[in-house]
Amino acid sequence: MAAVTEDPRPGRLAALLVERSLDVQPGWQVSVRATPLARPLVSEVAKAIARRGAYFLPRIHWGPDRFRTDLDWALEAPLELLSELPPIARHAIETEDARLTIRSPEDVHAGAELDPERRALLQRAMEPASRRARSLDVRWAVVQYPTEAAAAEARMTLPEFEDFVYGACLLDWDAEEQRMQRIKERFDGAVRVRIVGGETDLTLSVAGREGIVSSGLRNMPDGEVFYSPVEDSADGVIAYSEFPAVYLGHDVEGVRLVFREGRVVESSATRGEDFLRQVLSTDDGARRLGELGLGCNPRITRFTHNVLFDEKIDGTVHLALGGSYTYAGGKNESAVHWDMVKDLRPGGELFADGELVQRDGRWLI
């Protein structure tokens, strides 16, 4: 049963997740993935789901939260079993009504021991789940739970990190929604979005695409306006020189990408270049952009090696290599979705159809 906790914040976060983010309905089947460390939150979520008259499918695991496959199993299983989930698990993924992933790592590098071949096969096994999520065929949310390992990764003590996580999550999301709505209105349908900064001058189009305001719905913390950019529109160069690009337990530093007609045609990194190349060659879609996001969470100001937070830093933009969100009009398909964050606060500029709308990370609209 519930671990004894006097901290009211897991309960408040659970209510936000179940009532606002997932909006769980009676009779729904809701899967919840977490490690044992997230017990106080899982326990509150279980009760909140029960109170809504819905079913709870706990999936407690010890591996990385990206894969739906047990890590110990995946390290030893015959390769031919890895690329598809067992039929029963696949049926569950195709049938569940809502899905909550609670990131609560014991080890932020869990899963890094998987060799590239196994990792790619597991990514492929995830594809049916990813497809449903990207098209919003299933209600889903991802939340961070403060663990020691995640705190260390963020270079914070656990109490500091708890304050940071709950501070960024427990916001007045209706008010945030209104603020982000104004940003969306400026970008909706823009033919030319231009990002300028250190070693960076990239243009892309969101013509015909509508922005999605993320106000406490699918990510927790939330706080971004994002687009699926027109797939063949990215042109120019972007250097992620301020922050490393973090994916699957790897830190890749100094990533520089050159785009022509939407495709990455040159790529380099000062550290982790091999991993970058591996990910880019996962499938065709991995070389194209699946997302342009504008970070808007006022409580997130520092980089923490955790993309869930970093992509929300007020005054940053992020571009994701790989699969796009079909509910945002995107058409790019890939097993990869790698958000890379560009800090515009030190001398960056953002233009919408030629008008300067943000300078040094501060909105001018």
Added chain:
Amino acid sequence: MSDARVTAYARLLVERCIDPEPGWQVLVATTTEARPLARELSRQLAGRGAYALTRISWGAAFPVDLDWIAAAPGELAASLPPLERRVLEEVDGTIFVLAPERDLPRLDDGGARAFRAHVSAYRDRGRAGEIPSVRCDFPCAAYADRAELTLAELEDVFYDACLRDWDEEGRRMQPVRERLDAAREVRIVGKGTDLRLSLDGRSALVDDGHLNVPGGEVFTSPVEDSLAGEILFDVPSHSTDGLVEEIRLRFEHGDVVEAAAAAGEPALLRALATDAGARRVGEFGIGCNSGITRPMRNVLFDEKMAGTIHLALGAGFPQLGGRNESALHWDLIKDLRGGGELQLDGVVVQRDGEWLP
């Protein structure tokens, strides 16, 4: 630190109890307390080319989610999600590893009923013999406390009882089964005990580490109305609501007509009142596991202790000819080592817990 015994234990469960074929989907349900074993089971199922469907819960007595059960509205609490019901219909094997936490919450009556409904749903197909299924324990702090041992001591006893040459144990128990099959009447004599029961027309079964781990018993269902006399169960036993010690029962025509206990008598009386079948005996078993020498307040082990016999109040085994039906199946254990006799058709076959030639 990895313990080679965990690997050997997992091998027993995977290879002997389940013996999966490539592509099988095997459900592994356990608690966070059994993490080293759960991980090893995943690896070994992978090694056999089978899928591991892992269900980890917090340390409930059976691996289900008590937070949800306790908070869900009445009808819902007792029902499994349709997805999980389908999982249970389609799995090819099930492994249930019990490893409770020290401080288990108490459920109210509705919660307890819902909990039992979940347990039955998980165990039904295995119990009916439709799929290979094993229910076993993992040595954890709560079990060590209960056995009044340190965890390290418990691990020694546990693995000594479980990691045996089960083919050899099976051969050793075979003559006991043959004797029971041939016998019409059993008489148990000892301190506070003189009880007769009939096995006429009933067949016995050897548990050689396939059904339960540890194995090590020969058991059958006695003729329901045949029990006559009295018995003192001197090994303490956990009912669903507490520890009961020194249970005395008197039987007439198969029914319990008098019941008393030195401690926990109310729990005993509640168990007897479960339903009509709860006052009758569904099982007579003989403990044959020589790795278990002292009670551990864990029936899965205690009933296998060499030199003991046990009777279960409640449900019998239809596949052995048993007819008693009940929601209860509560094994009560009688130690014969300190002065007891087991007679089959008037012949003493075991004295003070030792088999006679």
